[in-house]
Amino acid sequence: MKTIIYLLQKEFRQIFRDKSIMAIILVVPVMQLIILPLAANYEVRNINLSIVDHDHSSYSRQLISKITASGYFRLRDYSNSYQEAFKSIESDRSDLILEIPYGFEKTLVSESEDKLFIAVNAINGAKANLGGAYLNNIIRQYNMDVRLQWITPPRINPMPIVTVSSSNWFNPYLNYRLFMVPGILAFLVTMVGGYLCALNIVREKEIGTIEQINVTPIKKHHFILGKLIPFWIIGLVVFTLGMLVSYLVYGIVPAGSLLLLYGFIAVYLLAVLGFGLLISTFCETQQQAMFIAFFFVMIFILMGGLFTSIDSMPGWGKAIASLNPVSYMIDVMRMVVLKGSGFADISGHLLKVVCFAVVLNGWAILNYRKTS
Amino acid sequence: MKQFFTFVRKEFYHVLRDRKTLLVLFGLPIVQILIFGFALTNEVKNARVMVLDEAHDGASQELIAEVDASRYFEVDRNIRSAGEIEKTFKEGAVKIAIVIPQGFQGALLHENQGNIQVIADATDPNTATTLTNYLTGIVMDYQDRVNQGAQLPYRIVPEMRMLYNPQLKGVHNFVPGVMALVLMLVCVMMTAISIVREKESGTMEVLLVSPFKPILVILSKAMPYLILSLVNVTTIILLSIFVLDLPVNGSVVLLFAESTLFIITCLAIGLLISVRAKTQQTAMLISMMGMMLPTILFSGFMFPIENMPKVLQYISNIVPSKWFYIIVKSIMIKGLGFQSIWKESCILFGIALFMTVVSLKNFKIRLA
Numbered sequence: 001m002k003t004i005i006y007l008l009q010k011e012f013r014q015i016f017r018d019k020s021i022m023a024i025i026l027v028v029p030v031m032q033l034i035i036l037p038l039a040a041n042y043e044v045r046n047i048n049l050s051i052v053d054h055d056h057s058s059y060s061r062q063l064i065s066k067i068t069a070s071g072y073f074r075l076r077d078y079s080n081s082y083q084e085a086f087k088s089i090e091s092d093r094s095d096l097i098l099e100i101p102y103g104f105e106k107t108l109v110s111e112s113e114d115k116l117f118i119a120v121n122a123i124n125g126a127k128a129n130l131g132g133a134y135l136n137n138i139i140r141q142y143n144m145d146v147r148l149q150w151i152t153p154p155r156i157n158p159m160p161i162v163t164v165s166s167s168n169w170f171n172p173y174l175n176y177r178l179f180m181v182p183g184i185l186a187f188l189v190t191m192v193g194g195y196l197c198a199l200n201i202v203r204e205k206e207i208g209t210i211e212q213i214n215v216t217p218i219k220k221h222h223f224i225l226g227k228l229i230p231f232w233i234i235g236l237v238v239f240t241l242g243m244l245v246s247y248l249v250y251g252i253v254p255a256g257s258l259l260l261l262y263g264f265i266a267v268y269l270l271a272v273l274g275f276g277l278l279i280s281t282f283c284e285t286q287q288q289a290m291f292i293a294f295f296f297v298m299i300f301i302l303m304g305g306l307f308t309s310i311d312s313m314p315g316w317g318k319a320i321a322s323l324n325p326v327s328y329m330i331d332v333m334r335m336v337v338l339k340g341s342g343f344a345d346i347s348g349h350l351l352k353v354v355c356f357a358v359v360l361n362g363w364a365i366l367n368y369r370k371t372s
Numbered sequence: 373m374k375q376f377f378t379f380v381r382k383e384f385y386h387v388l389r390d391r392k393t394l395l396v397l398f399g400l401p402i403v404q405i406l407i408f409g410f411a412l413t414n415e416v417k418n419a420r421v422m423v424l425d426e427a428h429d430g431a432s433q434e435l436i437a438e439v440d441a442s443r444y445f446e447v448d449r450n451i452r453s454a455g456e457i458e459k460t461f462k463e464g465a466v467k468i469a470i471v472i473p474q475g476f477q478g479a480l481l482h483e484n485q486g487n488i489q490v491i492a493d494a495t496d497p498n499t500a501t502t503l504t505n506y507l508t509g510i511v512m513d514y515q516d517r518v519n520q521g522a523q524l525p526y527r528i529v530p531e532m533r534m535l536y537n538p539q540l541k542g543v544h545n546f547v548p549g550v551m552a553l554v555l556m557l558v559c560v561m562m563t564a565i566s567i568v569r570e571k572e573s574g575t576m577e578v579l580l581v582s583p584f585k586p587i588l589v590i591l592s593k594a595m596p597y598l599i600l601s602l603v604n605v606t607t608i609i610l611l612s613i614f615v616l617d618l619p620v621n622g623s624v625v626l627l628f629a630e631s632t633l634f635i636i637t638c639l640a641i642g643l644l645i646s647v648r649a650k651t652q653q654t655a656m657l658i659s660m661m662g663m664m665l666p667t668i669l670f671s672g673f674m675f676p677i678e679n680m681p682k683v684l685q686y687i688s689n690i691v692p693s694k695w696f697y698i699i700v701k702s703i704m705i706k707g708l709g710f711q712s713i714w715k716e717s718c719i720l721f722g723i724a725l726f727m728t729v730v731s732l733k734n735f736k737i738r739l740a
Contacts, residue, residue, distance in 0.1 A: 020657050028661060039669050041679040042498055089535065090706055092698070113527045122534035123544045123705055127676070130498070132532050133505050143528045150526055162486045162515045166504045168494030169461060179496050199653065283392065286652050287565050291396040294557075299403060307674065308412045309499055311419060311467075317411035331464065338495045341462040 003218060007226030015230060021196065029188045029238050033245045036184050037177045040307075044130040048076040048094040050085040057105035059146070066142050067098070072134045086119075095121045096131055108146070170255075170339050181250055182333035183306045185242040189265065190272050190300070190326050193235040195293055197276030201227060202289040205280075224365055228273050235269040236262075255340030264332050264346065268353050271325045274360030281367040300326040325356045375584055379592035386566065387596045397562070397600065401554045401608050408546035409616045416502055420448035422460055424471045431477035431486070431518075438514050439470065444506045457491060467493045468503045480518070536705055547612045548700035549673025551605065552634070552693040556667045558601050559635055561659045563642030567593060568655040571646075590735065594639045601635045602628070612704075621707030627700065630713075633720055634696040640727035641692075647734045671697040695720045 015021055049067065053060050068075050076094040079085035088094040099117035101107075107114040118135060122128035171178050204210040213223060239262075246252045254261060276293070283289040303310075303317065304326040310318060321327045328349045335341035388394065421439060425432050440447040448466050451457065457469045471489040480486035490507050492500035537544045567590075570576040579589050605628065612618040620627060641663060649655035668674055670688035677688055688694050695716045702708040702716075710717070 018653075020651075020654050023657070032665075035669070035684070039675040039680050039684060042676065043679060044498075046678055090702075090708060090712065108526060108528065112525045113529060116528060116530045118530055118532040120532065120534050122537040123701065124676075125537055125544070126498070128534055128537070130501065132534075136530055136532070139528055139530050143526070146528070147526045159519045160480045160484045160486065160515065162480065162488060162511050162518075164488050164490055164508045164511050166490040166492065166508070168492050168497075168500055168504075169458070171494040171497060171500075174494055174497035174501065176497055203653070285390070285569075286656070287562075287569065288390060288392045290561075290565070290656055291393050295396045295400055295403075298400070299407065302404075302407050303411060309496060311499075312417060313411045317407075320411075334495055335462065335464050339462050339464075339493075341464065345463050 003222050004225055004229075007218070007222065008229055011226060011230040015234070025192065025196075025234055025238060026241070029192060029242055030245055032188055033181070033184060033242055034249060037180045037250065040180045040184070041176050042126070042307075043174070043176050044127050044134070045072055047073050047096055047127070047131045047134070048088075049073045050076050050079055050088045050094040050097045052079050052082055052085050052097065052099040054102040055100045055104040059105035059108065060100045062145075063100070063139070063142050064098075067135065067138050070134070070138055072131070082117075082119075089119070089121045092121075095127070096135065098135070109150075177250055178252065178338060179334070181246045181252055182337040183330045185239070185246060186326065186329040186333045187301055187304075187306055188242060189235055189239050189269070190329065191297060192238050193231055193269055193272045194276045194297055195290075196234065197227065197231045197273045198279040198283075198289045198293045199286055200231070201277065201280035202283050202286050205283075206285055220365060220368060224277060224361070224368065227277065228270070228361075231273050231276070232266075232269050235272070236266065239265050252337065254337040256336035256342065260343055260346070261333070261336050264336075264350060264353070265329075267350065267357060268325065268329050271353055271356040271360055274357055274364055275325075277364035278360055278367065281364055281369075300324050303327065304330050306330055325353055328353050376588055376592060379584065379588065380595045383592055383596045387562075387600070393562075397558055398604070398607070400557070401550060401604050402611065404550045404554070405547065405608060405611045405616065408550060409612075412546070416444050416499075416506060418446045419444060419468065419503055420466045421445045421507070422449050422451050422457070422466050422469045423447055424451050424454065424457065424469060426474045427472045427476035429475075429477035431480055432472040435472065435488075435511065435514050436470075439507070439510055442506075442510050444503075445510075461493045467496075467499060468507065470507065544618065544705050545673055547608065547616070547618060548697050548704060549671060551608050551631070551700055552671050552673070552696050553664075553667055554604050554608070555601050555631070555635055555696075556638055556663055556693060558604060559597050559638030560642040560645065560663045561656070562600075563594060563597050563639055564645040564649065564655045564659050565652055567643070567646035568649050568652050571650070572652060586735070587732070590643060590732075594643070597639060597642075598632075598635055601638075602631070605631045618704070620704050622703035622709065626710060627703050630696070630699050630703070630717065630720075633717070633724060634692065637692045637720065637724040637727055640724065640731050644727060644731035644734060647731060647736070666691045667693040670694050673697055690723075692720060692723045695723075 051064060053064070064075075067073050073096075077085075077088060079088070082097065082099055085094070085097045085099070089097065097117075097119040099119070101115065101117070104114055104116075116139065118132065120128045120132050168174060201210070204213070218226075243254075275296070279289055279292050279296070283292060299320075303313075303321050303324050305321065310321045310327060313321060332341075332346050332349050335346060423436055423439075425436065436447060439445050449460075451460065451469075454471070460466050460469075469491040471491065473487060473489070476486050476488075488511060490504055492504050494500040567576070570579070580586055609620060609624075609627070613620065642659070645655055645658050645662070649658060666687075670677065670684070670691040671693040672688075677685060677694075680688070699713050699716050699720070702713050
């Protein structure tokens, strides 16, 4: 016990002495938590629209003003031909072309049907999909308005109609930041804990001070614990800082129990730190540790459901995601903070993270050799 | 000249010796392309839906069967009370619920009006919107079937075409982004760290006192990374052609020329960082925070720039990878020629020139 206390003293001194580490702990998470959610806004709004209006009728004008009034679209330019509008797409000035054919109003009235041509720049598939759906909705509504001008609606619908009313729970205003902030916080804690821990031991190896520890009677598990505990505390500090920032800046208060969150993150940090330790036992230089940690963290984050949902991944993607501790953390953060899920809801996640913690740390201890 | 090649060879030994880092450098683009190409989609497939059927009549059964049969949804469970919806949402696996009220069929057939409620777990707003849209679409199809194809008068039929990417795949957005990211990683980080390491271990001093010109020391340091990066660009292009079925629509030569320009910019930035930093950790920190993060944030491949606050949009203009991303996207996917991207190329060239001049000016032949 006494040995560990001395080791902890040594580690904390080293950490507090190093300004760059202090910057990683204090400044970087706060900065990222403020900038990232501002940037990671996948709301589809401000879709730039080019209009080719061959008709110039009152109907076409009504339709256009209806589209621009919706708030989703921004009118970029009127073109005389499709080719001209296509140039705007090529130069990224606009995302969507709406072409209204010649005689649109007349054909619609006389033949009871007419077409509109829409071309979407689909390089960004998700945006194109939602943008197209919005435009279709607006056109459908406008269609109903037109119909009402010509037919007086009977008291009872002439044919069966199903009305769908939809509601959005937990996030009624569809605020994207509510969704991103807890996820980003999970990612930050992972980054800070994993990197610092991985780099720390390797640094001792590179400088050569690890030899001095190896020749002392300090036991393997003492040494590993001495490395784990400081970063575990730092991880919790970063998390607390992050929760404060998300409350002060975004007004996010966890709907669920704070105690539950802390309990989960305490276990999760052990898993992450174990992973960092494992990397450090495999590497000789900081450069190696850095790149290998970066490689895995990148995969963890991408496959963790931070940006795209795990549900839409193919089978092998889901399999990798289930071996990815970060995905459990992100999921739990969102469940507890946004929906107020309780212990019973996350107990499955907790069990898996405990397994990760045990396996990764055990492996790291086995792999750490006092003699080279 | 011979001296120069000897130095380049020395640098190559340095790089090739470190197998683990090398593995990451070549593995990263491959893994990223595979992940981005196959795992990350926004496509909805077999989303689980829960059903609260209070009607229990022919029409409601039919509608539920229709939802289950579509490729977007599968009915996960039938629930009995509205209270269960919240409970199930909290467990997290099911993200949408459909509620069919009592007497649905009767209302639909006699009053010609049926009402259905769709409740989405909107913690993820985009998924919620997409799921609701698809579910509404299925109900509309059902309605058309009930009407047996009788058409409403005065119909406006929108005909939609998806340009460049008709299947709405994610790769079109990601491949150019991965390219920018990997080049940034190899050139900026590797260069910065490896020069600082020579400083840290003291071998830089040895190099600088040799009769070899200091500027050539730096140039020879940059050579292996230039070649590594070009290899990576080639890998990414080959992978995207043969694995992702995403051909290069424009000129390959132009693509390589622009990549080289971007690589030179990155090397200059890496050099600048190495001149400033004293320890490897500082160099890593600066290149992570100063270059990697802005690349991921502001190049526009992960985060939509047009949704950002104005201040961030202005900042994004000084990030070289943003311009490179636009260039690659134009050449690879849109198949445009140089006349459409000369503006972006000029900006990139300007940044490259500026960075090179600044970093060479800052480079000191004395260490202390």
